[in-house]
Structures are given as C-alpha cells and as structure tokens.
Amino acid sequence: MAVYLDHAAGTPMRPAAAAALAEAAARAGNPSSVHRHGQAARAVLEEARERLAAALDCDPLEVVLTSGGTESVNLAITGAYRAARGRTDLVVPGGEHAATVEAVDALVASEGARLVPLPVDADARLDPAVLAAALADARGSAALVTALWANNEVGTINPVRELGDVAAEAGVPLHLDAVAAFGAIPVSFRTSGAALLSVSAHKVGGPVGIGALVVGRGAAVAPLLHGGGQERGLRSGTPPTALAVAFAVAAEEAVATLAEEARREARLRDRALAGMTAALPGAIVRGADPGRPGARLPNNLHVTVPGADGEDLLLLLDAAGVSVSTGSACLAGVARISPVLLAMGVPVEEARGALRITFGHSSAEADVDALLAALPRLAAAVRS
Amino acid sequence: MKVLAAMSGGVDSAVAAARAVDAGHDVTGVHLALSRSRGTLRTGSRGCCTIEDAMDARRTADMIGIPFYVWDFSDRFAEAVVDDFVAEYTAGRTPNPCLRCNERIKFAALLDKALALGFDAVCTGHYAVVTTDAEGRRELHRASDEAKDQSYVLGVLTAEQLAHAMFPLGATPSKAIVRAEAERRGFRVAAKPDSHDICFIPDGDTRGWLADRLGSAPGPVVDTTGVEVGRHEGAAAYTVGQRRGLSLSRPAPDGRPRFVLEVKPASNTVVVGPREALAIGELRGSRWSWTGERPPTEFRCAVQVRAHADPVPALARVSADAVVVRPDEPIMGLAPGQSAVLYAGTRVLGQVTVDRTVSVPALA
Numbered sequence: 030m031a032v033y034l035d036h037a038a039g040t041p042m043r044p045a046a047a048a049a050l051a052e053a054a055a056r057a058g059n060p061s062s063v064h065r066h067g068q069a070a071r072a073v074l075e076e077a078r079e080r081l082a083a084a085l086d087c088d089p090l091e092v093v094l095t096s097g098g099t100e101s102v103n104l105a106i107t108g109a110y111r112a113a114r115g116r117t118d119l120v121v122p123g124g125e126h127a128a129t130v131e132a133v134d135a136l137v138a139s140e141g142a143r144l145v146p147l148p149v150d151a152d153a154r155l156d157p158a159v160l161a162a163a164l165a166d167a168r169g170s171a172a173l174v175t176a177l178w179a180n181n182e183v184g185t186i187n188p189v190r191e192l193g194d195v196a197a198e199a200g201v202p203l204h205l206d207a208v209a210a211f212g213a214i215p216v217s218f219r220t221s222g223a224a225l226l227s228v229s230a231h232k233v234g235g236p237v238g239i240g241a242l243v244v245g246r247g248a249a250v251a252p253l254l255h256g257g258g259q260e261r262g263l264r265s266g267t268p269p270t271a272l273a274v275a276f277a278v279a280a281e282e283a284v285a286t287l288a289e290e291a292r293r294e295a296r297l298r299d300r301a302l303a304g305m306t307a308a309l310p311g312a313i314v315r316g317a318d319p320g321r322p323g324a325r326l327p328n329n330l331h332v333t334v335p336g337a338d339g340e341d342l343l344l345l346l347d348a349a350g351v352s353v354s355t356g357s358a359c360l361a362g363v364a365r366i367s368p369v370l371l372a373m374g375v376p377v378e379e380a381r382g383a384l385r386i387t388f389g390h391s392s393a394e395a396d397v398d399a400l401l402a403a404l405p406r407l408a409a410a411v412r413s
Numbered sequence: 414m415k416v417l418a419a420m421s422g423g424v425d426s427a428v429a430a431a432r433a434v435d436a437g438h439d440v441t442g443v444h445l446a447l448s449r450s451r452g453t454l455r456t457g458s459r460g461c462c463t464i465e466d467a468m469d470a471r472r473t474a475d476m477i478g479i480p481f482y483v484w485d486f487s488d489r490f491a492e493a494v495v496d497d498f499v500a501e502y503t504a505g506r507t508p509n510p511c512l513r514c515n516e517r518i519k520f521a522a523l524l525d526k527a528l529a530l531g532f533d534a535v536c537t538g539h540y541a542v543v544t545t546d547a548e549g550r551r552e553l554h555r556a557s558d559e560a561k562d563q564s565y566v567l568g569v570l571t572a573e574q575l576a577h578a579m580f581p582l583g584a585t586p587s588k589a590i591v592r593a594e595a596e597r598r599g600f601r602v603a604a605k606p607d608s609h610d611i612c613f614i615p616d617g618d619t620r621g622w623l624a625d626r627l628g629s630a631p632g633p634v635v636d637t638t639g640v641e642v643g644r645h646e647g648a649a650a651y652t653v654g655q656r657r658g659l660s661l662s663r664p665a666p667d668g669r670p671r672f673v674l675e676v677k678p679a680s681n682t683v684v685v686g687p688r689e690a691l692a693i694g695e696l697r698g699s700r701w702s703w704t705g706e707r708p709p710t711e712f713r714c715a716v717q718v719r720a721h722a723d724p725v726p727a728l729a730r731v732s733a734d735a736v737v738v739r740p741d742e743p744i745m746g747l748a749p750g751q752s753a754v755l756y757a758g759t760r761v762l763g764q765v766t767v768d769r770t771v772s773v774p775a776l777a
Contacts, residue, residue: 341530344482348441363446363485413529
C-alpha cells in the first residue's frame with residue numbers, strides 16, 4: 030500500500046476539480062473570440078475568476094492567471110522591479126523559495142538590482158521590526174519587499190498583517206508568496222496589506238499548470254510575456270479556461286472546508302510527530318511550535334534527526350511504501366542542504382538529517398499508521 | 414538479495430541492473446553524481462555524470478521497474494579521486510583514477526552506505542567474474558570478453574568488498590551481446606557510445622587539465638647523463654614512457670626517439686632516454702591488497718600494469734613491508750603510482766601500488 034505524505038509538493042486533485050476540468054476541457058472556444066463559442070468560454074473563465082477571487086478575498090479584476098506559483102513569483106518580483114523605475118532595492122528575507130531567490134539573483138546579475146537580505150529567526154519568521162529597520166535605511170530606494178506567507182519547508186507562518194503595515198508605512202509594495210499558505214490557513218488578500226500575492230492550484234487540490242498572481246489595483250507590474258495582451262495585459266497567452274475552472278472549484282472547496290480540515294490534519298500531524306520523536310532519539314522539530322495556535326501550517330511536520338542523512342531516511346521510508354520529502358529542492362535528483370534551515374541558523378550537520386512530512390485532503394489515519402510502522406527501521410538505520 | 418545497482422546512464426550498468434532483477438533480486442538503482450559542477454548535456458563519448466546521464470539512468474530504471482535515486486558523492490569523489498590524482502602527479506607518480514574510484518568510492522563509500530541501508534550487495538556494469546567455491550570463498554576473475562575485461566581496475570578490491578560485489582556482465586562473451594540485449598529490452602541507451610578516458614577530464618586533455626591545476630613551472634629536460642636537452646612547462650604533467658609532446662631542442666646523438674624515463678618533482682626535472690632504458694626488471698610497493706586469502710611469501714603469477722597491458726609471467730615475494738615483483742621479461746614503461754595487478758591464470762590475486770622500479774640494466 031503506497032502512502033503519500035508529501036502533499037506540500039503537490040496534493041492529488043480533488044474529485045470535483047477533476048470532473049470540472051474534464052467537462053470544461055471538452056468544450057470549444059477561446060475566451061478572446063467574439064462569437065458565441067468565444068463568449069461562452071469567456072463566461073466560464075470569468076465565473077472561475079470570480080470564484081477564485083472570492084476564495085482569495087480580492088476583486089476578480091485583480092486575479093491574473095499564470096502557469097503556476099513559479100511564474101506568479103517571477104511576474105511579481107521581476108514585473109514590480111521593472112515597473113519601479115529607479116528604485117533598485119529588493120528586500121528579501123532568508124529562507125525564501127527558490128523561485129524568489131533565483132528571480133532576485135537574475136535581476137541582481139543583469140538588471141542592476143540590489144539585494145537587501147533580511148535575517149529571519151530560528152523558526153524562519155521575519156520580524157516586522159527587522160523589516161521596518163531595513164526600510165528606514167533604504168530611504169526610498171526599495172522597489173519591493175517579498176516574503177513567504179508561510180514557509181513551504183518548515184511551515185512557519187509569517188506575521189503578514191504586521192509586515193503589510195510596515196511596508197505600507199514606508200510606501201513600498203509587498204509581495205506575499207502564499208503558495209504554501211493558501212488552502213491550509215485563511216488567506217485574505219484584502220486584509221493582508223500586500224500589493225501582490227502568489228498562489229498555485231496544485232497545492233489546494235487543483236491541477237498542475239495553473240496559478241495566479243493577485244495584482245492589487247494600485248500595484249505597478251510590467252509583463253514578462255508579450256503577445257495578445259490577455260489578463261489585463263500582464264500575462265499574454267490564451268487563458269486556460271478549463272484549468273481555471275478546476276482551480277476555482279478546488280480553491281472554493283479548500284476554503285469552505287478549511288477550519289475542519291485544518292483541525293483534522295493537525296491531529297494527524299501531531300500523532301505522526303509524537304511517534305517520530307519517540308522512535309527517533311534526539312529528533313528536533315524545526316519551524317514554529319505546532320502547539321502554538323496560528324504559528325505553523327496545520328499540515329506541516331518537519332524534523333531533523335541527529336546523525337542521520339535525510340536522503341537515507343527518505344529512501345528507507347520509500348522502500349516501506351511511504352513517500353515523504355527532505356524538504357529542500359533537488360537539482361536533477363541531487364538533494365542539497367536546505368538553505369531554509371541554514372537561514373534559520375541550523376548547523377550543516379544537523380540540517381543534513383531533515384525530513385518533511387505534509388498532509389492533505391486525502392490523508393487518513395492509515396497513512397500515519399504506515400509511517401509509524403516504518404519508524405523502527407529508520408531508528409535502526411540511524412543507530413548504525 | 415537486496416541489491417543496490419550503480420547506474421551511470423550507460424548501457425553496461427543498465428543491462429547489469431536488469432539482469433540483477435531477472436535473477437530475482439530486490440534491486441534499487443542509484444546514480445552517483447560525482448562532479449561538483451555537472452554539465453547539463455553529455456558531449457560525445459567523454460565524461461560520465463552529466464544531468465543527461467542521470468536522466469538516462471532514471472529512464473532505464475523506470476523501464477526495469479525499480480526505484481531510483483541520485484546520490485551526491487561529489488565531495489567524496491573530489492577528495493578521494495580527483496585530489497589524489499593531482500597529488501600523485503605532483504609527486505611525480507602516475508595514478509589510475511578508475512581504480513581509485515572503485516577502491517574508495519564504489520566499493521567503499523557507496524558500499525558502506527548500501528550496507529548501512531540494509532542492502533546486501535552493490536551491482537555494477539563492470540566486466541569481471543566473481544565465483545564462489547563450495548566453502549563460500551569468493552574469487553575475482555577476468556571477464557569472458559578479453560577485449561572488455563575490467564578486472565584490472567577491480568584489482569584493488571579486498572575479500573570483504575568482493576563479498577558484496579555483483580558483476581552480472583562478466584560472463585557475457587562480448588559487448589555486442591550486451592548492446593543487443595539493451596536493444597531488446599527497449600533501453601534508449603542501447604546505442605549510447607562507451608565512455609572513455611578519465612570522467613572528470615571531459616575533453617580528454619589530461620596534460621592541459623593538470624597544467625590548469627598545477628600551474629606552469631618551467632624546468633629542464635635532461636638525458637641520462639644529466640645534459641639538458643630541452644625545457645618543459647612543469648615536470649608533474651609528464652608520465653614515464655611518454656614520447657609525444659617533449660619538444661626537445663637537441664636531437665639524440667643516434668637520432669632515435671626518446672622517452673620519459675623519470676619525473677623528479679623535487680628538482681622539477683624530466684629525464685629522457687632511449688626506449689630500452691624503460692625496461693623494468695623489478696617493481697616494489699608498500700601498499701597492497703588481496704582479493705582473497707593472503708598468498709604465500711613467494712609465488713608465481715602474471716603481472717599486469719595497465720588496464721589493457723599484456724600480463725607478464727613473474728615471481729612475487731611478499732615480506733612484512735613490501736611486495737616485490739620480478740617479471741620474467743622486462744616491462745616497458747612503468748611509473749611509480751601505477752598499480753601492478755597480480756593474476757593466477759584468470760584469477761585476480763591482488764595488487765600492489767608501485768613505489769619504486771628497477772631497470773633491467775640496474776638489476777644486472
């Protein structure tokens with residue numbers, strides 16, 4: 030029996046979303062066409078946008094559909110930087126997702142941007158006071174602040190409202206990467222104070238291949254893709270109507286069931302956590318305290334096991350039919366020491382033994398049973 | 414058995430892994446990322462661990478239906494093989510990095526990790542044969558296909574390492590059969606060219622690669638009487654037996670070609686001389702290993718000093734601090750740092766890393 034405990038990497042499509050995708054994909058019509066088929070497709074697309082906007086608590090007009098989280102983040106950072114005219118500083122905390130890190134690096138390398146790195150605390154949280162101090166120093170040269178709403182690896186939730194206030198005070202637009210947060214905790218664009226917000230469908234039970242960048246009415250963004258001027262001119266290309274419908278259905282369902290689902294997944298998580306800390310001596314929970322309300326994603330468990338290699342633990346669990354993650358991105362299959370853990374101040378030797386276990390809408394008690402049953406083998410391997 | 418199959422992305426390791434599955438083993442594939450700065454695409458037949466090679470290995474594992482992982486051994490490889498390669502040349506010796514890789518990576522670091530994870534054996538696409546006698550003792554033998562035989566680079570394996578080694582290709586009569594089998598199994602890599610040369614020197618220019626790392630250190634090229642006959646750009650880049658690339662300003666008095674006889678790193682001097690001066694009558698070394706039981710203090714064997722050299726009948730003597738080998742006929746061009754692998758018929762007995770050689774005239 031294969032057990033999937035890597036929902037943060039991508040959760041299976043919700044049946045309602047899969048059905049909506051199949052139904053919409055079979056219909057003809059480009060939403061940009063003038064005839065009836067085009068009009069029908071446009072109606073389906075705009076209805077999906079409205080439902081997505083409701084799930085994200087923003088205006089439908091603010092939803093710009095993209096190919097996924099990475100494109101959303103790139104459009105937000107690169108687009109905002111290019112539109113910022115003369116402001117060169119990109120304010121970025123440690124422990125961000127690779128999409129952010131690499132987009133910023135590219136702008137620094139070839140478009141004259143300056144990186145203003147911010148330290149995060151031992152849980153990967155950005156202190157609003159740290160941001161305030163950095164923006165005071167920047168004195169009008171900051172083009173954009175970007176931050177994770179919730180950390181995709183260790184699950185720590187940032188104080189986004191306070192970060193939004195600080196950014197607004199300094200007059201600097203804030204981009205929030207809410208890819209890991211959306212669907213797991215309440216996400217409201219309107220009250221976040223962000224100018225830009227990135228989300229992805231396949232993290233909420235929608236299809237891979239679509240995401241959205243919420244672009245607030247006041248935000249200035251230059252497009253990355255040029256063409257027919259779709260999506261407010263910010264993202265040219267035929268809008269993927271069927272993917273948008275499935276995304277909307279999944280997002281709606283995720284938000285509607287969020288409170289109950291969060292409690293359920295947190296219970297699974299806490300049971301897994303108790304089993305892991307008991308079976309693997311010295312295992313340390315990384316990221317915010319799971320017991321503190323609102324501090325951590327309810328579906329995220331992350332531990333480091335002293336003296337172990339996360340890759341080895343993953344392989345042993347894989348052999349036992351349990352799929353988990355080491356948390357950090359791979360380059361062609363080669364696991365790297367997690368930059369998130371390093372940003373948190375975790376020593377390299379401890380960061381090596383990282384294991385991330387994440388739950389989703391399809392997770393069940395039996396999944397935790399299978400994980401716990403495999404732990405003695407892990408413990409034996411760690412001892413040897 | 415639980416078997417860990419090392420898969421380079423080439424045709425040999427692909428077929429080896431598939432045969433291990435056919436033999437009923439529980440096989441897991443692993444690709445070793447050995448280079449710290451991996452190229453994305455393979456170029457020609459050189460190199461061995463680009464991302465394209467890792468992809469090839471992964472697709473083969475998919476077809477065989479086995480789990481597959483990529484393991485980063487680049488730091489260990491750099492230390493145990495690449496740094497060692499440079500250090501050996503710096504010391505005026507001629508190392509064999511493939512042998513070093515088998516000794517310290519594939520059948521050491523990789524095997525250790527495999528055993529710790531509960532595997533029983535490491536399987537590779539090497540052409541060599543392992544036999545097991547009635548009492549469970551294992552022997553390492555040459556492959557059936559003499560042209561492909563790779564027992565030389567496995568000569569460093571100890572009995573303990575050999576006990577956990579699996580070479581499913583060793584008894585195959587020819588490489589063509591392996592390619593045909595890969596084709597039949599539908600492997601995309603069936604026609605992939607063989608890899609040659611040293612995997613971490615992708616363009617095959619060993620001297621240029623060494624010069625980049627060792628820098629330029631011009632010095633004299635002298636003849637056996639000490640007379641300067643030319644200049645070199647750094648003694649460390651030269652190998653005993655080398656003839657090409659010497660660019661000597663003074664021709665030999667008899668007009669015959671000259672060869673590198675000795676590399677002296679301390680004085681940054683390269684000594685050249687006629688071919689007959691390369692004839693080695695004795696070699697000795699203080700670092701050796703046996704693939705099985707320790708042999709008697711004196712025994713007859715055949716000694717092979719390079720991957721594709723002919724074995725030469727010899728007498729070997731083992732003392733407390735050295736193995737001394739006297740070939741029946743002189744061996745031409747043998748440098749310190751090379752491994753002398755000792756055979757009894759097709760069986761690999763062990764190897765000694767050459768510290769010192771004695772030329773035939775000096776012996777007499």
